[in-house]
Amino acid sequence: MVKEIERSGLPVVHVCTVTPISMTVGANRIVPAIAIPHPLGNPSLPKEEEKALRRKIVEKALKALTTEVTGQTVFKD
Amino acid sequence: MKLELGKLTIRDIRFSEESKISEGILYVSKEDLRRVALTEEKIKSADFDIARPGESVRITPVKDVVEPRVKTEGPGGIFPGFIAGVDTVGSGKTLALKGMAVVTTGPIVNFQEGVIDMSGPGADYTPFSKLLNLCVICEPVDNCEKHQYESALRMAGLKIASFVAGLGKDIAPEETETFETPDLLTGMKAFPELPRVAYVQMLQSQGLLHDTYVYGVDAKKILPTVLYPTESMDGAILSGNCVSACDKNPTYIHENNPIVEDLFKQHGKTINFVAHVITNENVFLADKERSSNQTAKLCKMLGLDAVIISEEGFGNPDTDLIMNCKKIEAEGIKTVIVTDEYAGRDGKSQSLADADKAADALVTAGNANQLVRLPKLDKVIGTMDYISKIAGSSDKALQSDGSIEVEIQVITGATSEVGFHTLSAR
Amino acid sequence: MSKLRVVHYINQFFAQIGGEEKADYPIELREGTPVGPGLAFTQAFGEDAEIVGTIICGDSYFNENIEETTKKVVEMVKGLKPDVVIFGPAFNAGRYGFACGTCAAAVHDELELPVVTGMYPENPGVDTAKDKAYVVVTKNSAADMRHAVKVMAPLALKLARHEHVGASCEEGYINQGIRVNFFEKKRGSERAVEMLLKKIAGKPYETEYPMPSFDRVEPMPAVKDLAHAKIALVTSGGICPKGNPDHIESSNATKFGEYSIEGVTDLTEETFETAHGGYDPSYANEDPDRVLPVDIMRDLEKEGVIGKLHELFYTTVGNGTAVASAKKYGAEIGKRLLSAGVNAVILTST
Numbered sequence: 106m107v108k109e110i111e112r113s114g115l116p117v118v119h120v121c122t123v124t125p126i127s128m129t130v131g132a133n134r135i136v137p138a139i140a141i142p143h144p145l146g147n148p149s150l151p152k153e154e155e156k157a158l159r160r161k162i163v164e165k166a167l168k169a170l171t172t173e174v175t176g177q178t179v180f181k182d
Numbered sequence: 183m184k185l186e187l188g189k190l191t192i193r194d195i196r197f198s199e200e201s202k203i204s205e206g207i208l209y210v211s212k213e214d215l216r217r218v219a220l221t222e223e224k225i226k227s228a229d230f231d232i233a234r235p236g237e238s239v240r241i242t243p244v245k246d247v248v249e250p251r252v253k254t255e256g257p258g259g260i261f262p263g264f265i266a267g268v269d270t271v272g273s274g275k276t277l278a279l280k281g282m283a284v285v286t287t288g289p290i291v292n293f294q295e296g297v298i299d300m301s302g303p304g305a306d307y308t309p310f311s312k313l314l315n316l317c318v319i320c321e322p323v324d325n326c327e328k329h330q331y332e333s334a335l336r337m338a339g340l341k342i343a344s345f346v347a348g349l350g351k352d353i354a355p356e357e358t359e360t361f362e363t364p365d366l367l368t369g370m371k372a373f374p375e376l377p378r379v380a381y382v383q384m385l386q387s388q389g390l391l392h393d394t395y396v397y398g399v400d401a402k403k404i405l406p407t408v409l410y411p412t413e414s415m416d417g418a419i420l421s422g423n424c425v426s427a428c429d430k431n432p433t434y435i436h437e438n439n440p441i442v443e444d445l446f447k448q449h450g451k452t453i454n455f456v457a458h459v460i461t462n463e464n465v466f467l468a469d470k471e472r473s474s475n476q477t478a479k480l481c482k483m484l485g486l487d488a489v490i491i492s493e494e495g496f497g498n499p500d501t502d503l504i505m506n507c508k509k510i511e512a513e514g515i516k517t518v519i520v521t522d523e524y525a526g527r528d529g530k531s532q533s534l535a536d537a538d539k540a541a542d543a544l545v546t547a548g549n550a551n552q553l554v555r556l557p558k559l560d561k562v563i564g565t566m567d568y569i570s571k572i573a574g575s576s577d578k579a580l581q582s583d584g585s586i587e588v589e590i591q592v593i594t595g596a597t598s599e600v601g602f603h604t605l606s607a608r
Numbered sequence: 609m610s611k612l613r614v615v616h617y618i619n620q621f622f623a624q625i626g627g628e629e630k631a632d633y634p635i636e637l638r639e640g641t642p643v644g645p646g647l648a649f650t651q652a653f654g655e656d657a658e659i660v661g662t663i664i665c666g667d668s669y670f671n672e673n674i675e676e677t678t679k680k681v682v683e684m685v686k687g688l689k690p691d692v693v694i695f696g697p698a699f700n701a702g703r704y705g706f707a708c709g710t711c712a713a714a715v716h717d718e719l720e721l722p723v724v725t726g727m728y729p730e731n732p733g734v735d736t737a738k739d740k741a742y743v744v745v746t747k748n749s750a751a752d753m754r755h756a757v758k759v760m761a762p763l764a765l766k767l768a769r770h771e772h773v774g775a776s777c778e779e780g781y782i783n784q785g786i787r788v789n790f791f792e793k794k795r796g797s798e799r800a801v802e803m804l805l806k807k808i809a810g811k812p813y814e815t816e817y818p819m820p821s822f823d824r825v826e827p828m829p830a831v832k833d834l835a836h837a838k839i840a841l842v843t844s845g846g847i848c849p850k851g852n853p854d855h856i857e858s859s860n861a862t863k864f865g866e867y868s869i870e871g872v873t874d875l876t877e878e879t880f881e882t883a884h885g886g887y888d889p890s891y892a893n894e895d896p897d898r899v900l901p902v903d904i905m906r907d908l909e910k911e912g913v914i915g916k917l918h919e920l921f922y923t924t925v926g927n928g929t930a931v932a933s934a935k936k937y938g939a940e941i942g943k944r945l946l947s948a949g950v951n952a953v954i955l956t957s958t
Contacts, residue, residue: 109938601796
């Protein structure tokens with residue numbers, strides 16, 4: 106799905122937990138997520154901290170979208 | 183350019199007081215060999231052994247395999263840039279000692295050294311089990327850096343092979359094969375009807391301990407270039423790498439490149455074998471792009487109709503392979519690619535890291551991940567200390583009965599990507 | 609040594625019961641004497657193996673009672689304690705092939721017995737056998753029976769004895785994605801030269817490794833001006849309005865959803881949920897922002913970090929969804945986003 110949306114002409118960042126699969130299916134911009142049932146959250150954290158964590162991941166995703174890549178790239182930090 | 187390759191078959195190797203070749207028997211003095219090896223100052227000690235086909239012998243960790251060759255007429259010398267000067271080689275006369283090789287071993291240099299079994303199931307997988315192997319076992323000096331040790335061991339192998347070949351310099355070859363490639367213009371006039379074909383060879387050049395040398399130059403620093411196909415027969419290309427044993431090209435395979443040989447067999451009959459193009463497999467994307475662009479450009483410049491492309495190694499070089507294939511096909515030049523596969527132990531995974539529909543004619547040298555059980559053999563030349571560490575092995579490799587269960591990846595030359603061996607997969 | 613035990617499955621036609629008019633013939637087990645092509649197999653086995661039972665089933669009967677009949681086949685096979693089970697060959701008969709493939713896969717899965725069948729490569733049944741049954745390549749008509757038996761019988765014996773099975777091209781079965789090594793007669797370089805000569809001459813040749821169909825897409829240029837960009841959210845995590853109004857399936861979804869988040873600043877337990885069946889949904893249901901970060905995107909929108917959050921989001925369930933469907937959804941979603949003036953996409957997966 107990632108690939109097909111990108112093929113239509115839009116940059117896509119794939120936020121996912123299992124990044125190797127994302128590599129295999131062919132996403133170009135990849136941001137690692139927290140865990141499969143809660144990719145952008147962590148239920149064990151207090152509400153505010155969890156939101157801060159989510160914001161960090163979203164910011165990383167936006168950074169990926171504003172970064173030129175020549176091939177598949179995982180944005181770790 | 184014309185090369186007359188004389189062949190002298192060695193029927194046995196024996197240690198003796200005096201080094202000489204007589205009646206097809208190679209006699210070598212360990213003292214002579216030691217003196218040659220110890221000219222490398224990073225080598226502390228050197229010992230020698232002989233492994234014959236069918237013997238219950240395992241050689242490991244194998245670093246390189248070299249065929250002894252000597253120039254008997256014409257410019258330059260074997261292994262230009264290392265043993266000889268940098269004259270252009272590939273013409274005149276060369277003598278090769280057939281049926282034997284010099285095999286270097288010793289404490290491991292890096293994780294990607296190989297295994298040669300002289301008998302048992304392992305012997306079927308390595309083409310080098312059919313040769314008389316003069317083994318050179320070297321110990322490095324203390325505190326020797328890995329890359330210094332690699333260089334010393336590489337040089338020791340080349341020097342010993344040259345020393346041995348020198349013993350046959352004045353002996354008339356039993357058989358001589360002539361290889362000739364005319365210059366472009368003459369070739370075009372001589373074979374106007376024949377399709378123009380070249381061989382595109384990708385050389386392993388992933389960095390320190392993963393390098394190949396061309397006339398003494400580290401291949402990662404070259405732009406793709408054109409050789410006469412006879413140049414590699416005189417050792418213009420040689421191995422300095424420690425990639426997985428199954429699909430790296432030891433120096434022996436460069437000297438006896440089977441694609442060069444088999445294209446020569448068709449030369450003047452069904453094809454005009456124009457040139458040997460060499461390129462590299464570097465780790466930066468820009469290098470990959472540049473080299474594949476230049477390779478495609480050279481193919482176009484040479485007015486080719488078709489090429490065979492061979493890879494060396496796997497993983498990110500698969501991308502170089504696909505880039506070369508795609509860009510050369512895009513020039514309207516037909517390609518056949520030769521590679522091997524890493525399809526997992528169960529054979530179910532994706533075989534290559536990259537793919538493209540342009541790669542519609544592929545010859546495979548087999549799945550390197552396939553497991554094989556190698557029985558305990560009576561004698562080990564080198565050491566079994568590293569058997570569980572080399573690429574394709576694991577800490578579970580060693581079985582209670584002394585046998586080892588490993589991927590064929592550990593076996594030198596098992597999945598040769600220049601098609602030196604017969605293994606394949608479907 | 610006692611003979612190896614073989615069970616054979618055939619349809620009503622090969623059991624000489626009748627053609628299409630007898631296709632509703634119910635499943636039947638005949639123990640002992642081989643039936644129809646079983647005779648040829650018995651001959652090919654010689655002293656090594658014998659057919660201990662033949663399962664006969666009409667093609668229509670099977671296809672109208674798939675689950676039930678498959679179960680019966682498994683039971684019948686189990687009772688006969690065979691070393692190997694042979695299905696067909698079905699040649700190009702579609703329903704027969706489907707029955708052979710389906711039952712072969714079931715026997716393989718449930719009884720862990722080796723199974724072999726034979727089909728024309730275009731028979732739709734080939735796919736049902738996947739990597740479970742060896743499917744020997746046959747021509748498209750029963751006239752090929754002699755050849756089919758000649759290939760299937762020795763393969764069945766090998767399987768029954770748990771011997772090493774060679775590569776597809778050696779043994780004559782259809783390669784279904786498992787790579788097997790073997791030694792060729794000619795070295796690789798010689799094969800490469802031969803292949804090249806054929807390719808130059810425009811003659812047919814067979815690549816030794818057909819390229820897999822996974823492709824790459826060129827990365828699109830980065831977003832230049834984030835503060836004026838319209839960003840869309842897409843997820844394969846199944847987030848949808850509470851109640852799943854479009855009934856998106858929890859697995860192998862057949863559709864995607866397009867929902868408005870106009871005016872929504874936070875996804876809550878009361879308004880949204882997940883339709884995904886592949887993971888523990890409690891965290892996503894409790895706070896759907898954990899999968900689709902609408903809350904953060906609204907904050908960033910307010911702060912001017914991004915220009916605008918697209919008022920529609922797209923959702924599907926990535927759980928066991930066929931690649932072909934996912935591809936179709938992606939293309940359609942991309943088209944809609946592009947025409948809505950979206951500049952970039954954040955796609956989240958669970």
